[in-house]
Amino acid sequence: xxxxxxxxxxxxxxxxxxxLISYSVQFVFAMLRVxxxxxxxxxxxxRYINLQVRIMMAVALTIPVITQVEMPPVDVLVxxxxxxxxxxxxxxxxxxxLVLSIIFGTAAxxxxxxxxxxxxxxxxxxxxxxxTSVPVISQLFSLFMLATFVSLDxxxxxxxxxxxxxxxxxxxxxxxxxxMLEAGKEAARxxxxxxxxxxxxxxxxxxxVNVLIGVITRSAPQMNIFSFGFPMTLTMTVxxxxxxxxxxxxxxxxxxxxxxxxxxxxxxxxxxxxx
Numbered sequence: 259x260x261x262x263x264x265x266x267x268x269x270x271x272x273x274x275x276x277x278l279i280s281y282s283v284q285f286v287f288a289m290l291r292v293x294x295x296x297x298x299x300x301x302x303x304x305r306y307i308n309l310q311v312r313i314m315m316a317v318a319l320t321i322p323v324i325t326q327v328e329m330p331p332v333d334v335l336v337x338x339x340x341x342x343x344x345x346x347x348x349x350x351x352x353x354x355x356l357v358l359s360i361i362f363g364t365a366a367x368x369x370x371x372x373x374x375x376x377x378x379x380x381x382x383x384x385x386x387x388x389x390t391s392v393p394v395i396s397q398l399f400s401l402f403m404l405a406t407f408v409s410l411d412x413x414x415x416x417x418x419x420x421x422x423x424x425x426x427x428x429x430x431x432x433x434x435x436x437x438m439l440e441a442g443k444e445a446a447r448x449x450x451x452x453x454x455x456x457x458x459x460x461x462x463x464x465x466x467v468n469v470l471i472g473v474i475t476r477s478a479p480q481m482n483i484f485s486f487g488f489p490m491t492l493t494m495t496v497x498x499x500x501x502x503x504x505x506x507x508x509x510x511x512x513x514x515x516x517x518x519x520x521x522x523x524x525x526x527x528x529x530x531x532x533x
Contacts, residue, residue, distance in 0.1 A: 291420065293320075294347070294349075365399035371461060372495070399456075403513070
């Protein structure tokens with residue numbers, strides 16, 4: 259009897275199984291940064307986007323990276339030396355995505371404060387992006403921000419920044435936490451600053467309306483504040499949001515530009531610190 263012979267090849271012409279495994283290890287390592295960014299960035303991290311779709315996006319975005327950027331040797335990636343490298347790549351992708359998410363929280367904060375001032379804080383529903391219960395106005399503001407982000411190709415610009423970051427921040431290098439911490443603090447500061455600027459026109463007018471309602475009910479105590487004040491406040495809120503929609507769109511565009519500029523500044527500072 260003849261013993262069966264096995265051909266331990268990868269099935270790809272000219273590529274051995276050992277080489278295929280080496281390429282796979284380097285491919286997975288290259289996918290960590292952009293995959294972490296997709297898991298944390300606005301729009302990509304929404305719950306209505308399936309995990310399988312995110313994985314496919316990360317794989318597709320890693321293909322041009324693995325063909326143009328030199329990865330660490332496989333001997334290093336399969337040893338304990340790869341642990342800090344892996345953590346650095348994941349931290350970089352998460353930090354980049356969280357910087358955008360924090361600034362994009364401007365819309366949610368502004369909408370929440372407007373809803374509280376208008377007495378619509380009880381009108382809440384489940385946000386499909388985060389899975390939490392938020393006021394309807396806050397959700398409308400967040401959806402408007404995401405619509406602006408996508409319609410102006412902001413998501414493509416963010417992905418391009420992450421892919422280009424492989425050129426000046428080589429994978430496997432030391433992690434610089436200073437620029438990431440500074441970017442996080444600046445993003446939190448900008449979130450509250452921009453949210454005040456977005457909500458102040460509507461909140462100021464609603465405050466004057468509430469003062470007017472208080473004067474009227476004080477002058478005529480027989481008028482019920484709930485049957486008179488709440489419909490008036492609600493109507494004024496709807497009118498203000500309708501009239502201010504074009505201005506809100508311009509403000510969302512400006513906030514989106516500031517978020518992308520901060521992301522680019524963080525990546526540039528990390529690149530300069532490694533030189």
